[in-house]
Amino acid sequence: MNISLYDLSVWVLPLIIAITFHEAAHGFVAHALGDNTAFDRGRVSFNPLVHIDPFGTLILPAMLLLAHSPFLFGYAKPVPVNFRALRNPRIDMVWVALAGPATNIALALAAALAFHILGFLPANAAQWVADNLKNTLLINVVLAVFNMLPIPPLDGGRVAVGLLPRALGASLARLEPFGMLILIGILILLPLAGSQFGLNLDIISTILQTMTGYVIQLLLVVTGNA
Structure with a gap:
């Protein structure tokens, strides 16, 4: 099973950007709300090198590509956040958690808007840009939807902890x-069993695929692509 440089450029590049911006957004918002932990460790940055996890960001996606997996998945080093240092820990935790998925949706929206420039590009460049934009749209929406599952330590879990009544949130x-x-x-x-x-x-994969499809369709409609 061969993998080409073209495959790497249209899959791994969008993945690295999506993960980097996701983690950096957590750090930026945490810093803005009073926690300097990520800032002091150099993680409030859009430099992908400070966020890359060798296995999660590079090896795992490459293995999935080599295996012709129907999906591409990866992760970066989580940005350290001391929620007690936030000015309003309970509600600020929600904003910090939402920053990552919100940034992914913003990147997906930007990719969908950029489809409109393809007609102005040379044919040989247009295909490469189109594949990057399609994968940027898909990867960012998948990351946003997956991370909003209400299970800690995913972002959706931390949002739920912050919004639920204290007893339920603590549980x-x-x-x-x-x-x-x-x-x-x-x-x-569970699916194997x-x-x-x-x-x-x-069931969860079905829900994720359905929600991802709805979000992508909504972004395409909003940006005039559907």
């Missing part, structure tokens, strides 16, 4: 150390 927050295990369970293990009994238990 949800206690799941954070087990959040990735829960995600692996519902996204991978269901397939052994002829059951489709891949």
Whole structure:
């Protein structure tokens, strides 16, 4: 299974930009709201080198490309945030969490708008730009939708912790150390178990695909592409 430089340029480049801007947005908003942890560690930056996780940002996406996976996924080093240092920890945590997905939606919107410039480009350049823009739209919407699942430590989980009544929020927050295990369970293990009994238990992936489709269609309509 060969992978070309063209494949890398139209998939990995949009992925690195999406992840970098997502993490940087968390850092910028946290810094603006009183927490200097990320700033002091040099993470309030759009320099991808400070956010790249060697496995999550480079090796994992490359492996998925080599395997001709139907989806591309990756992650960066999480931006450190000391929520107690925020001026209003409970509500500011919500703004910090929302910053990442909101930035991804903004990037997706910009990509959708940029489709209108393709007609002004030379034919040989237009295809490469078009593929980058399509993947930028897809990757950013997938990251935004996935991260808004209400499971800590995903952004949606932290939003839920901040907005729920304190007792419920505290109970949800206690799941954070087990959040990735829960995600692996519902996204991978549960569907595998269901397939052994002829059951489709891949409910979360179906919901994510449906929501991603709706958001992409909305962005295309808003930007005059549909």
